[in-house]
Amino acid sequence: xxxxxxxxxxxxxxxxxxxxxxxxNTPCVVLESLSGQKLILDAGTGLRLASEEFADYPEPIxxxxxxxxxxxxxxxxxxxxxxKPDTNITVYPxxxxxxxxxxxxxxxxxxxxPIKFHQLPSNITIKKxxxxxxxxxxxxxxxxxxxxxxxxxxxxxxxxxxDDKILVYAxxxxxxxxxxxxxxxFIDWVNFCNDADLLIHDAQxxxxxxDQKLGWGHSSISExxxxxxxxxxxxxxxxxxxxxxxxxxxxDLTAKIIAKKLNYSFFFAKxxxxxxx
Ligand SMILES: [Zn+2]
Numbered sequence: 466x467x468x469x470x471x472x473x474x475x476x477x478x479x480x481x482x483x484x485x486x487x488x489x490n491t492p493c494v495v496l497e498s499l500s501g502q503k504l505i506l507d508a509g510t511g512l513r514l515a516s517e518e519f520a521d522y523p524e525p526i527x528x529x530x531x532x533x534x535x536x537x538x539x540x541x542x543x544x545x546x547x548x549k550p551d552t553n554i555t556v557y558p559x560x561x562x563x564x565x566x567x568x569x570x571x572x573x574x575x576x577x578x579p580i581k582f583h584q585l586p587s588n589i590t591i592k593k594x595x596x597x598x599x600x601x602x603x604x605x606x607x608x609x610x611x612x613x614x615x616x617x618x619x620x621x622x623x624x625x626x627x628d629d630k631i632l633v634y635a636x637x638x639x640x641x642x643x644x645x646x647x648x649x650x651f652i653d654w655v656n657f658c659n660d661a662d663l664l665i666h667d668a669q670x671x672x673x674x675x676d677q678k679l680g681w682g683h684s685s686i687s688e689x690x691x692x693x694x695x696x697x698x699x700x701x702x703x704x705x706x707x708x709x710x711x712x713x714x715x716x717d718l719t720a721k722i723i724a725k726k727l728n729y730s731f732f733f734a735k736x737x738x739x740x741x742x
Contacts, residue, residue, distance in 0.1 A: 466496055466497065466498060466499070466627045466628045466630045466632065466741070466742045467496070467497040467739060467740070467741045467742075468494060468495075468496055468497075468632065468663060468739065468740055468741075468742065469494065469495045469497075469515075469518075469737075469738070469739040470488075470493075470494055470511075470702075470734050470735060470736055470737065470738050470739075471490060471493040471494065471495060471511030471512065471514045471515045471736065471737075472488065472490035472491045472492050472493040472494075472507075472509040472510055472511020472512070472514075472540070472736060473487065473488055473490070473492065473511070473704055473705070473706060473733075473734035473735065473736050474487075474488060474489050474490060474491050474492075474509075474536075474705070474706050474708065474736075475491070475492075475536065475636075475637065475667070475669045475683065475704075475705035475706060475707060475708065476491070476536050476669075476705075476707075476708050477491070477536060477708050478490055478491055478510050478536075479708045483711040483712060483713070484710075484711060484712060485712065486712040486735070487706060487712050487715050487733060487734075487735050487736065488511075488735060488736020488737065489736075490509060490510040490511035490513075490514065490540075490736055491509030491510045491511060491536035491537065491539065491540070492506075492507040492509040492511065492531070492536065492537055492636060492704070492705065493505065493506070493507050493508060493509045493510075493511030493512040493514075493515055493540055494506040494507065494511075494634065494665065495515050495518060496607065496625065496627065496632065498605070498606035498607065498627050498628055499606075499628050500606055502605040502606045502607070503518070503519070503522060503526070503527075504527050504529060504604060504605070504607045504625070505526070505527065505528040505529065506529050506531070506623070506634050507528075507529075507530060507531055507537045507636075508528055508530060508537060508538050508539075508540050508541040508544070508556075508569060509536050509537050509538070509539060509540050510536075510539050510540045510543075511540055511736065512540030512541060512543070512544045513540045513543035513544060514736075515540075515544070516543075516544050516545040516546065519544075519545075519546050520545070522546075524552060524553040524554075525553040525554065525555050526546055526552065526553070526554045526555070527554075527555050527557070527604050527605065528541075528554065528555070528556045528557065528569075529557045529604070529609065529623060530556065530557060530558050530559045530569065530621075531559045531614070531620050531621055531622070531623075531634070531635075531636060531637070532559040532561050532614070532616060532618060532619065532620030532621070532637070533558070533559065533561050533565055533568035533569070533618070533620075534618070534637070535572075538568060538569050538572055539572070541569050541572070541573075542572070542573055542578055542580065546587060547585050547587045547589065548585065548586065548587065549586070549587055550586040550587070551586070551587065551588060552587040552588065553587070553588045553590070554587055554588065554589045554590070555589075555590045555592050556569055556589065556590070556591050556592065557592050557593075557594050557596075557604075558591060558593060559614075559619070559620045559621040560596075560611065560613050560619055560620065560621045561618050561619045561620055562618060562619070563593075565618075566591055566593050567591050569591075570582040570589065570591070573585075596609055596610060596611030596621060596623070597610065597611065598610050598611070598612060598657075601626065606627050606628070607625050607626070607627045608625070608626040608627070609623055609624070609625050610623070610624040610625075611623050611624070612624070612635075612648075612649060612653070612654075612657045613648040613649065614635065614637065614638040614639075614648065614682075615638055615639040615640070615642040615646050615647055615648055615649060615682070616637050616638060616639060616642075616646060616682035617646055617680070617681070617682050619646070619648070620637065620638075622634065622635035622636075622638055622657065623635075624657060624658075624661070628742075630662045630663075630742040631660065631661045631662050631663075632661065632662065632663045632664075632665070632742065633657065633658045633661045633663070633664045633665065633666070633698075634665045635654070635657075635658070635664070635665070635666045635667060636665065636666065636667040636704050636705045637667050637669075637682045637683050637705060638654075638666065638667050638682070638683075638684060639667075639680070639681070639682050639683055639684055640654060640684045640685075640688040640689070640692060641675075641684075641688060642679075642680065642682070643679060643680045645680070646680070646682065651692070651695075654692055654696075655692060655695045655696045656696075657696075658692060658693070658696035658698055659696045659697060660696070660697055660698070660699075661696065661698040661699070662698075662699050662700065662742045663698070663699070663700045663701075663702060663740075663742055664692075664693055664696065664698040664700070664701050664702070665702040665704045665734065666684070666689045666692065666693070666701065666702070666703070666704060667683050667684045667689065667704055667705040668684060668685070668686040668688075668689040668690075668703035668704060668705065668706075668733075669683035669684065669685075669705045669706065669707045670683055670684070670685045670686070670707060671685060671686060672685050672686075672687055674707075683705065686703060686718065686722075689701070689703060690722065690725075690727065690731070693727075693729055693731070694727065694728070694729070697729075698729055699729060699730070700729065700730045700731070700732075700742075701729060701730070701731040701732075702731070702732060702733075702734045703731060703732070703733045703734060704734045706733065706734075715733045718733070719732070719733060
């Protein structure tokens with residue numbers, strides 16, 4: 466399974482020279498199976514950059530959303546296949562507020578956006594799906610299980626099996642949340658991420674920022690490192706970088722984590738990076 470990061474930034478795009486190396490686009494990751502089937506994870510502003518990869522892609526195009534906060538949807542109106550007549554695009558909404566399943570289209574309505582979703586020539590299906598832990602749902606070559614995230618308004622983390630490899634995608638997820646969005650405890654997350662070949666997990670904050678940002682729905686880097694350790698993951702991608710985190714900050718943090726001599730590999734997710742599991 467090939468994994469390409471198109472957007473790795475949390476909350477808001479952060480263009481500028483201080484974020485140019487790791488990237489300023491918001492979440493979008495594209496998976497590709499050995500047979501060439503693709504699955505898009507989230508439709509943040511990074512999805513615009515993924516358009517080229519889908520120029521000649523056979524349909525349908527499948528998009529799996531973690532949740533519907535702006536930074537996970539805003540690339541959709543700039544994803545060029547939506548303007549291609551009769552292209553079939555299926556969007557799987559995250560487990561948030563049920564009446565908001567169409568949020569990705571609603572952003573192209575009223576006075577929010579100049580082109581309204583009903584003007585799009587592509588065929589877009591919002592496919593509400595009960596992903597669960599017990600039975601995986603098959604989307605082409607990908608078998609998908611889900612767990613509700615600890616995040617304001619909810620959302621879904623996904624455990625995806627493809628080509629005998631396991632990838633877990635969990636952003637935005639707060640590992641030590643306040644009671645109002647504490648859907649799953651740390652041990653539940655350890656079990657969900659267990660033995661993943663790649664864990665992509667939210668790591669937006671530093672420990673000294675957590676007091677002020679408790680309940681905002683993100684985790685600290687150190688909590689995420691602990692999760693990867695306990696879950697025996699092979700490779701960790703620290704994801705959803707804080708808008709204030711510069712490239713130099715992330716380089717410094719990388720050096721500090723390397724000094725801990727972890728027994729698994731890690732990296733801070735970087736826009737444009739591809740790897741094969
Ligand atoms: Zn969010």
